[in-house]
Amino acid sequence: MTDGATDADRLRAALEPFYTAVEGVLIGQRRLLDRLLIGLLTDGHVLLEGVPGLAKTLAVRTVARALDLSFKRVQFTPDLLPADVIGTQIYNPRTGEFTVKQGPVFANVVLADEINRAPAKVQSALLEAMAERQVTIGDSSLELPRPFFVLATQNPVEQEGTYPLPEAQVDRFMLKVLIDYPGRADELAILDRMGGVDSSTDLSPVLSAPQLEGLRRAADAVYVDAKVKGYLLDVVRATRHPAEYGLDLAGLIQLGASPRATISLHRAAKAHALLAGRNYVAPEDVKAMAPDVLRHRLVVSFEAEAEDLRPDHLVKQVLDRLPVP
Structure with a gap:
């Protein structure tokens, strides 16, 4: 390691x-x-x-x-x-x-x-x-x-x-x-x-x-433990079947995240770990990327809108209540 x-x-x-x-x-x-x-x-x-x-x-x-x-x-x-x-x-x-x-x-x-x-x-x-x-x-x-x-x-x-x-x-x-x-x-x-009239900045390619x-291949090679992978999967599945995970979100989520969200969260967590200088994914990487991956994929119900509950609020509830490996 x-x-x-x-x-x-x-x-x-x-x-x-x-x-x-x-x-x-x-x-x-x-x-x-x-x-x-x-x-x-x-x-x-x-x-x-x-x-x-x-x-x-x-x-x-x-x-x-x-x-x-x-x-x-x-x-x-x-x-x-x-x-x-x-x-x-x-x-x-x-x-x-x-x-x-x-x-x-x-x-x-x-x-x-x-x-x-x-x-x-x-x-x-x-x-x-x-x-x-x-x-x-x-x-x-x-x-x-x-x-x-x-x-x-x-x-x-x-x-x-x-x-x-x-x-x-x-x-x-x-x-x-x-x-x-x-x-x-x-x-x-x-x-x-940027407050002046001439605020242009010359930027040359640095990468x-x-x-x-090479960095993309390195991100793809980041290790994901089976327990972390299971946690990642549960985070996404909890948006579809909250009752199975003991979450009181019935009637608030009309449509949960698709399997494409699972793949996206997996890839994003690996890249997040690489940017943190690690070659393995930690649960913190999953938590950090889950809102950005899931917020646009959840369709909230009219009840949630009436209570001013946005997708970010529901994702936070999932992350707060699911046990972390």
Whole structure:
């Protein structure tokens, strides 16, 4: 176990230049940065939710630049068309043939900004890309670049003119991360750095694609003990059958988390352990990642809404009451 721990420490140390570079631009958002890295290390898409002005777009753009990955941003609006996202076929009258014009989805990191402002037809255009890492244009299926990540943002306010994401698409996001206001000291640092007219920061890549791939393999190799794996499984299953675990949540959860949530929590816990410098998963890793993995996959009942009980409250009850191995 010692050699493995040393190796995990070495891999974690390799991320220090990345943290230093990104935090030179993004202030007071270490938790958000960790979650974005976990998504990148586990081949998972991430949904960011927070009020305007919390640097969601800046965070995604900065991470992509630090990792030397191609980056495209799509501003979702009510008049957006699927072709504006995935691309379309263009007819050439000279040759009488169609050629494919690729859309902005053909990038390593795709920022779907305010994804809930586009109708379902456009949102569903991303489903194939997120699930299969390919898109179909006409009668051609085109592979997307690897790695491929969709990092989407949405605002919890100003719901007029928005279109709720369908459950099938929400479930494709590995994590849903809630972003809160920075602390006073962090906001003062933001003011000092970004308060001028020229607040641009030049950021050079600090982590190459081969290094990222090595870290992804290391995260996949993190050890999960059978007892921890059973605990992880119970956390997810308790959202479906709370009575079996002695939880008084009857009537509060209309739809529990799917087996895809179990897989996502397993991968996320392993990446979280790696970022902590460990080559094994502890129950604390499962507890840390469970809210981000489960909050968007639970459908609460009308009774829960009437009592102002959100998915986070229900996940916390599950984590507080289930015995930890």
